[in-house]
Amino acid sequence: MLNIQSLISQKESESLDLKREFHKNNAELLHDILCLSNSFCEGNRFIVFGIANDKTVHGVENDPNKKTNADLHDFLRQIHLSKIPQIDLTFYQVDGHEIGLLQIMNAPKKPYFIRKDFQVGKTVVRAGVVYTRLSDTNIPRNETAPEDHVEIMWKERFGLLKARAVSLEVDFPVKLGDTRERVLEALGKPNITGRNIEQYFSEGIEVSYDQHFDTVDGLIVYPLPTGTAFEGTVFGIKLGDSFAKVKEAVGRPSHWGLAYENSSIAVWEIEDKLLVAEFWRSSNDKTTLLSSQQLGTVKSISYCNRKSFVGYNALVAIAIEQIKRAITPTSFESENIVMMNIEIDSPIFNEDYEILGARPALMGGAEVLVAFIESKVVLAFWVYPLEWKYPVIRAIYKLGEATDTSNAEAGIEGS
Structure with missing residues (x-):
């Protein structure tokens, strides 16, 4: 059963959009529904009406634009949609106020788009354009979803996006289980040495060692302060890839998490190892300025033993x-x-x-x-x-x- 209190306590994301009130403009409502329907995330998606971005509960009991479940279904049937997303609007009592929860079911029918322009006043949702949501931000109405996202949507719709066995292809110059001497031979002297961690600026690699056996138990790549970034691939993915590209390379992740204030992680279990990809997202207070090209792209990649300290974070x-x-x-x-x-x-x-x-x-x-x-x-x-x-x-x-x-x-x- 859906826990409404747990849901509304979360911050906005690829799957959650908070609204202080119902939309006054149905073109804006349609845009929000399309963005969430096409969002790359696991599970269903939600629009909560009656709660502001700062989590203040305002309620919709007196909202003149309040809609019913039947209203929304009638509205979507009247729009020239490629496919009609399955939705459900339910009302809850929270802190003495009525809250509306619109649930948009996840289904392999993407991309959702309209076949005829829909306009209310000066607000236009364009025909043939695929909108989506990156992190907690909708693609603007005058833009379109990244090309690789759209490609994955079509593959998912036609059953071409199949689960695939992950080949053990890692471009690291060292591998899990290597001794410290072998790493020194391959990478030279580290630039920074810490507690069971070594950083190599020239390679853009961080190496983690097992605290008992002094062998490599984790490998991490991310852009270093020097500007150096690992240029290889890890299981077919590389820094800067979109989630769509990562999903195509290694399939759906087994787990999701936040991990850091401006990033989220996806975890894949590969035999007895873990593959962890960290993705950029906007910070809660919006102080982290990211371009639309950065949002939802790979910030770092880790490959480690389950018992590695690197894996413990995930x-x-x-x-x-x-x-x-x-x-x-x-x-x-x-x-x-x-x-x-x-x-x-x-x-x-x-x-x-x-x-x-x-x-x-x-x-x-x-x-x-x-x-x-x-x-x-x-x-x-x-x-x-x-x-x-x-x-x-x-x-x-x-x-x-x-x-x-x-x-x-x-x-x-x-x-």
Whole structure:
């Protein structure tokens, strides 16, 4: 059953659009429905009426433009649509107000578009144009969806987008399991050496080492401060690729998460390894300025063993997203996971957050530190590899507060 409170506590995204009131202009309504219907995301999509972007509940009980489920179905039938998306409008009571929830079902009928221009006043939705939504932003009415997105939509509609076995093709000059000596031979001296991490600016690569065996257990590529970026491909994907291209190369991800304030992650399970792609998204306060070409494109790629600290970050991000949806995380060791100074239903889990990274835990495994933006609270997730291979979350506990998430890890180091 849909949890309306959990849904409206989330920030706007590829699948969620918040509206203070119902549309006054039906052309704008049609544009929003088309953008969400064609959005590249897993599951159904939602427009919530009666809640502002800042989460203030206004309600629609007195909205003169309020519509019913029948109104919306009649409206879509009158439009010259290529395909009519399946929708459902339901009303809920939230904080004493009536809230409208329009659910748009995900289906392999994309791309949705209109065959005849639809105009109300000066607002025009153009015929034959494929609109979509990138992160939390709609493609403007005078633009069109990226060409590669449209290509994937047509392939999905005609059944040409099939699940494919991922070939183990990685352009890294080193591989998982290599010794530190082998990495030195292949890449030379690292530019930066940290706790089980080495950075190589000339290659645009970061290498993670197993803390016990001193062999490579994780490889990460992303644009470095020097401007250097890894130019190869990882399982057919590269930095800057759109989600459509990534999906075509490796199929649908098994999990999604947020991980950082201005990015989200997708995770693929490949044999006993993890492939993690991080995608740009706009920050909650809109201070991160991204072009429409950057939104939804690959920011970094990681390939690692499940028990790698690199993989632990993804594991925790997935767990937080499952907690948001009132789902017991698949990574919990048991339903009675240890919670210290924090409750599993705490509203803190609905905030934006930033994963600060993993550090060795005294009791084995690692602590993954997560700073929650609004409350400035730092939680530690104790991740432990069962049988030295299968990581699980054994406990979550509150470490303290941080006045600035950029130095949160340093602030709790001695706690």
